[in-house]
Amino acid sequence: xxxxxxxxxxxxxxxxxxxxxxxxxxxxxxxxxxxxxxxxxxxxxxxxxxxxxxxxxxxxxxxxxxxxxxxxxxxxxxxxxxxxxxxxxxxxxxxxxxxxxxxxxxxxxxxxxxxxxxxxxxxxxxxxxxxxxxxxxxxxxxxxxxxxxxxxxxxxxxxxxxxxxxxxxxxxxxxxxxxxxxxxxxxxxxxxxxxxxxxxxxxxxxxxxxxxxxxxxxxxxxxxxxxxxxxxxxxxxxxxxxxxxxxxxxxxxxxxxxxxxx
Ligand SMILES: Nc1ncnc2c1ncn2[C@@H]1O[C@H](COP(=O)(O)OP(=O)(O)OP(=O)(O)O)[C@@H](O)[C@H]1O
Numbered sequence: 001x002x003x004x005x006x007x008x009x010x011x012x013x014x015x016x017x018x019x020x021x022x023x024x025x026x027x028x029x030x031x032x033x034x035x036x037x038x039x040x041x042x043x044x045x046x047x048x049x050x051x052x053x054x055x056x057x058x059x060x061x062x063x064x065x066x067x068x069x070x071x072x073x074x075x076x077x078x079x080x081x082x083x084x085x086x087x088x089x090x091x092x093x094x095x096x097x098x099x100x101x102x103x104x105x106x107x108x109x110x111x112x113x114x115x116x117x118x119x120x121x122x123x124x125x126x127x128x129x130x131x132x133x134x135x136x137x138x139x140x141x142x143x144x145x146x147x148x149x150x151x152x153x154x155x156x157x158x159x160x161x162x163x164x165x166x167x168x169x170x171x172x173x174x175x176x177x178x179x180x181x182x183x184x185x186x187x188x189x190x191x192x193x194x195x196x197x198x199x200x201x202x203x204x205x206x207x208x209x210x211x212x213x214x215x216x217x218x219x220x221x222x223x224x225x226x227x228x229x230x231x232x233x234x235x236x237x238x239x240x241x242x243x244x245x246x247x248x249x250x251x252x253x254x255x256x257x258x259x260x261x262x
Contacts, residue, residue: 001028002028002029003027003028003062004028004029004031004063004170004171004202005025005026005027005044005050005061005062005063005064005081005171005202005204006021006025006026006061006062007023007024007025007026007050007059007060007061007152008024008059008060008061008062009022009023009024009058009059009060010022010023010024010046010049010055010056010059010061010159011023011056011058011059012042012045012049012054012056012057012060012226013057018226019042019045019226020042020045020046020049020056020184020226021122021225021226021227022227023042023046023059023060023223023226023227023228025221025228026173027202027204027209028201028202029170029200029202030036030202031140031203031218031219032193032197032199032202032203032205032216032217032218032219033132033203033204033205033217033218033219033220033221034187034205034206034207034213034216034217034219034220034221034234035204035205035206035207035220035221035223036197036206036207036208036220036221036222036223036237037222037223037224037246038222038224038246038247038249041224041226041246042136042221042223042225042226043175043206043223044086044206045176047083047173047175047204047206048068049061050068050081050173050204051073051076051081051083051173052068052071052072052073052074052075052076056069061075063079063080063081063171064079064080064170066079068081068163069182077167077169077258078167080168080169080170080171081169081170081171081172081173082164082165082167082169082171082172082173082241083154083164083172083173083175084157084160084161084164084172084173084174084175084177084187085160085161085172085175086175086176086179088157088159088160090146090147090148090149090151090156090159091148091149092148093147093148094148095144095145095146095147095148095176095251096135096140096143096144096145096147096148096151096159097131097132097135097144097145098148099148099159099163100131100134100135100159100162100163100166101124101127101128101131103162103163103164103165103166104123104126104127104130104131104166104167108222112252127166130166131162132144134162134166135162135163135197137192138158138159138161138188138192139158139188140155140158140159140210140249143155152182153180153181154180154181154182154185154186155180155185155210157177157181157185157189158185158188158189158192161174161177161189161192165196167178169201170200170201170202171201171202171203171204172196172201172202172203172204173203173204173205173206174193174203174204174206174207175240176205176206176207176208177189177205177207178207178209178212179207179208179209186212190212190216192213193205193208193216194216203216205217210234210237213234214234214235217234218233219231219232219233220232220233220234220237222240222242222246223245224242224245224249229242229243229245229246230242230243230246231234
C-alpha cells in the first residue's frame with residue numbers, strides 16, 4: 001500500500017496504564033477507515049497522538065511523506081490534517097459564524113491585522129466566504145448568528161466538522177461524529193462525509209455505531225487494549241475471530257452491543 005498516513009510502532013502510557021502498545025497502521029489516500037474497539041481500547045488516544053494533542057512515548061507518524069510526531073497540533077493542521085473532538089466545547093460569547101471564521105488558517109502578519117491592510121481584508125473575506133459555504137453544506141446557516149454554546153449536541157458536532165474543514169485539510173479524523181446525534185442529523189453527517197470523500201478527502205472515523213461503519217467505511221481497524229487486532233472490510237468484522245474476542249472479552253460492558261448490531 002502507498003501510505004498517505006503511516007503510524008509506526010507507537011506506544012503511549014499514562015502512569016502505569018499502557019494505553020497504546022506498538023501500534024502500526026497505514027492509510028492510503030482516499031480511504032475511509034473506521035477505527036473501532038471496546039471502550040478504553042485507546043482509539044481517542046491514538047487520534048490524539050496522530051494529531052499532535054498527546055505526545056507518544058515511542059514510535060513515528062508520517063503524513064504524506066512528512067514526519068509529524070514531533071510537531072505541535074497547530075503545525076500538523078498546516079500539513080493538511082485536521083480533526084474533530086468527541087465532546088466539542090464551544091465558546092459562549094462567540095456566534096456560530098465567528099467560531100467558524102476563527103478556525104480559518106488563512107493568517108496574515110500582526111501589522112496587517114493591526115492596520116487592517118488589503119491583505120488582511122482579503123484574508124477575512126476569504127474566511128467569511130468559506131465559513132458561509134461550509135455552514136450551508138452542514139445545514140447550520142439558520143443558526144449562524146446564535147451563540148455557539150447554544151447549539152444542540154449534534155449541531156456542535158456539525159460545527160466541529162465545519163471548523164476542521166476551514167483548514168482545507170486533505171485528511172480528516174473524526175472522533176465519534178454521530179454519538180448522541182438525532183437520526184436526521186446523523187444522515188446529514190453521513191452525506192457530508194461521503195461528499196467530502198468523493199471530492200478526494202481521506203477520512204479516519206472513530207465510531208461505535210456499526211450501521212454507520214458499514215454504510216460509510218471502506219476498511220475497519222480494530223483496537224483492543226492498545227493493540228491493533230484486525231484490519232478488514234466492514235462486512236468481515238462479525239466473522240473475525242480477533243474482533244469477536246475483543247468484544248466478547250468485554251461482554252459485560254455495554255459497548256458489546258455495538259458489534260451485535262453488525
Ligand atoms: N490524559 C489522560 N490521562 C490519563 N489517562 C488517560 C488519558 N487519556 C486517556 N486515558 C486513559 O487511556 C485509556 C484509553 O482511553 P481512550 O479515550 O483512548 O479510549 P477509547 O478507545 O477512545 O474509549 P471510548 O470508546 O470509551 O471513547 C483509558 O483507560 C483512559 O482512562
